[in-house]
Amino acid sequence: MNGTIAKAACIGGGVIGAGWVARLILHGVDVDVHDPSPDAERVVAEVLANARRSMPRLLDASLPVPGRLRFAASIADAVAGAGLVQESVPERLELKRAVLTAIDAAAPVDAIIGSSTSGLLPSDLQQGMAHPERLVVAHPYNPVYLLPLVELVGGQATTPDSLTRAQAIYTALGMKPVTIRREIEAFVGDRLLEALWREALWLVHDGIASVTEIDDVIRYSFGLRWAQMGLFQTYRIAGGEAGMRHFLHQFGPALKWPWTRLMDVPDLDEALVARIADQSDEQAAGLSVRELERIRDDNLVAIMRALAAQQGGRGWGAGELLRQQEAAMRSDTQAEPLRLLSGTVPTEWIDYNGHMTEHRYLEVFGNTTDALLAQIGVDAGYVASGRSYYTVETHIMHLGEARQGAPYDTTTQILHADDKRLHVFHQIRNSDTGAILASAEQMLLHVDARAQKAVAAAPDLIARVAALAQAHAHMPRPPAMGRHVGQRPG
Structure with a gap:
């Protein structure tokens, strides 16, 4: 199963939805978008422009002919003929249920329905659907058109075949699907991020560090390590020649020290919100969101291209995935x-x-x-x-x-x-x-x-x-x- 689809529908055209639109179009898939917001066409156009700027520099192979973009007046109009329907509406359970029920009623019977939810359980989302077996959570990371990870989570009614088909579709889009073994709220990635986020909020709340200083600690140290090895492999190296077993014996007792605020959350009162927002404004130094996105994209392209150049051309981490994607593209388009x-x-x-x-x-x-x-x-x-x-x-x-x-x-x-x-x-x-x-x-x-x-x-x-x-x-x-x-x- 190669996962190739000719047409997709994106329901919701915000930051995540627009990112899906860009990834799909630049991988040669026609996309119909439905979003009632008056700003949807502008947002999608701006995000797509950033993707057109960055993706050709990311891949050392020619992209396929771009897919066609069309804005549809209704969900039913958008999903007609789609092999994949990606739902990316706001994170409200009742809203998502209503939208997914409408998608399910109108989409082709063999279409995979993916929800971009960052934390809702797929079993909860499936309620009310006539064909819940084809719904999977497909949780991406921003920017969707550059970052390859997508967390796949099945609900109680999701069939193994739907997960297998979904994995093939997202792989064909140059992504790295990771299927979560059991459904839990917030899945894996956001649970890890939430732990860091809670500690960061306390550090700002207690006046230990500013938002810029915390970001500097991350981006000048372990953030660079995580970009290519992740957490466990990094700590394996920290254990020296004795490896992970030595690391756990040496640093494991520190997990019992009472310094963490992980199980507690500071009250996000107006004073703390204002402090974080003011420091964030100062950190941005007048750069617009689109300018910050372009800086982010340039950095991600450079990091992933550097990873692709490692190990004698085989690539490392996300770079290895790029190498595989480039090889597939060249085999399809070399003539x-x-x-x-x-x-x-x-x-x-x-x-x-x-x-x-x-x-x-x-x-x-x-x-x-x-x-x-x-x-x-x-x-x-x-x-x-x-x-x-x-x-x-x-x-x-x-x-x-x-x-x-x-x-x-x-x-x-x-x-x-x-x-x-x-x-x-x-x-x-x-x-x-x-x-x-x-x-x-x-x-x-x-x-x-x-x-x-x-x-x-x-x-x-x-x-x-x-x-x-x-x-x-x-x-x-x-x-x-x-x-x-x-x-x-x-």
Whole structure:
């Protein structure tokens, strides 16, 4: 069972729901969204934009053709034809029951219904459903489009087959499903986080540390360890050559010391809420939520890419999962051009003829090149070192007309690559019709800006470019390749 689905429905378009939308669309799944909030389309668009920015830099393989996004007026309209329905409405039991009952009544009989609840029992959610056997809790972590873990929890009525099918679906989306053996409130991840959160609240309440200082303690120490080994393996190493048994004997007695406030919770009165909120505002230093999300995404991409580079290319932790996902993507798309950008033609791109104006084609091709460079590893750090690829030659052919609101995507074929040169062929297509709107052949040189000369790229960069060039070597050469201005057709 490969878990591949063609269409999904997302009921609820808040932070988590929008994250599901982004992961599904960028893995080639069409998504219908239903959310009555007037802000839903804006929130989904903003989260999807962040995902389009970060995911191509995360994966060292081309993403599939993006799925289609549609907003539906009703639950029944949204779930029609869906292989997966992901519910992400607010954490209120009666609301979730009502929504899940409506989903169950309208969804195809073979659809898996996943709830994003972070703590409600699936057995409680199943009450009132005609087909409760297909409901599973599928609890993700924010941002859903980058963090791969999803906790799967079955209720009393959930069948083993539904859990198996759900595991296959989420695996096909590049996730790491962990099936919880028995349903408990808050599952596993949130129980562990809740323990840390309770202690952190007491530390702020008692004036021991500020929110920034507590976050610094986490992110400059054990947070880095947890990113790649987790808790138990970290403590196994702490036990030295004698391992976990020695660690437990040495530090186990400390568990009986009366210092913890774990079973007690400070009263979240207005004074404590104000203190935490004020310190959090100061910590944010004026950055908006979307700006903080982009910083978070950049950091997560860098950490996971670093983990993917470990162990002789096998990867470690979340990096190993990336390697596996990349291998699967390459096996599916190795004979296809890279699909790097997609969007719709905005009003400001339209000229007096009612079509996309000339210089915007160059802008889209330039953005496509930037997306290609980001995918092969030319990130901000690489550019800051004074090295990058520079476009030295471009030939554009205008082949079709793009009107306001027209959906488009771009593809890239690597024609040739060596240690200094990168020869590419881009196309802009109408996503609906498949018609080619324009093509661009470009030559790029890898340059050391400080030395002001072409130099060989970094070895890992050369290896990634060479792998792409090899994958594209057996593709047909574009007919427009090598043309010059004024050349006759044929």
